[in-house]
Amino acid sequence: MYACPSCHEPTIGYFRKWLSYPAVPARCSRCGAYSHSYRLSRGVGVVVAAVVVTLCGFAAIAVHSAVPLLLGLAISLMFYAWHWHRVQLELLSPEAVAAARAGESAFGLLALIAVFLR
Numbered sequence: 001m002y003a004c005p006s007c008h009e010p011t012i013g014y015f016r017k018w019l020s021y022p023a024v025p026a027r028c029s030r031c032g033a034y035s036h037s038y039r040l041s042r043g044v045g046v047v048v049a050a051v052v053v054t055l056c057g058f059a060a061i062a063v064h065s066a067v068p069l070l071l072g073l074a075i076s077l078m079f080y081a082w083h084w085h086r087v088q089l090e091l092l093s094p095e096a097v098a099a100a101r102a103g104e105s106a107f108g109l110l111a112l113i114a115v116f117l118r
Contacts, residue, residue, distance in 0.1 A: 002089060004033055004035065005089045006035070007030055009028070009031075011028045012026045012035070014084075014085075017037050018037070018084055021100075022097065023097070023100040023103070023104040025092050034093070034097050035090060035091050035092055036089065036092055037087045037089055038087060038088070038090055045084065046080070048079060049076035049079060052079070053069070053073060055072065060072075
């Protein structure tokens, strides 16, 4: 469990933190505050994992064995999980959540219209 950035009580689970973003934030069960994990930090974990898997894939081709690739996948998954563990939750106001949800709804509606007009 992770501490709420508002009341500092451990009320937010790993998957709730992992899946949170401004339109669907994690909500503290104690104080009701909204929070999310910063999205830019997610990209860093993915880039590092992709580089490690690619380099291990080249090593696997060079030695004609799948072991380096499997090792690289395991290391990448562990790094990604560790990276998410250390990312801090950021507090969101209810107004910011409402604005993010409205923007996401508008985009979803436009995408649906584009599909039907195609």
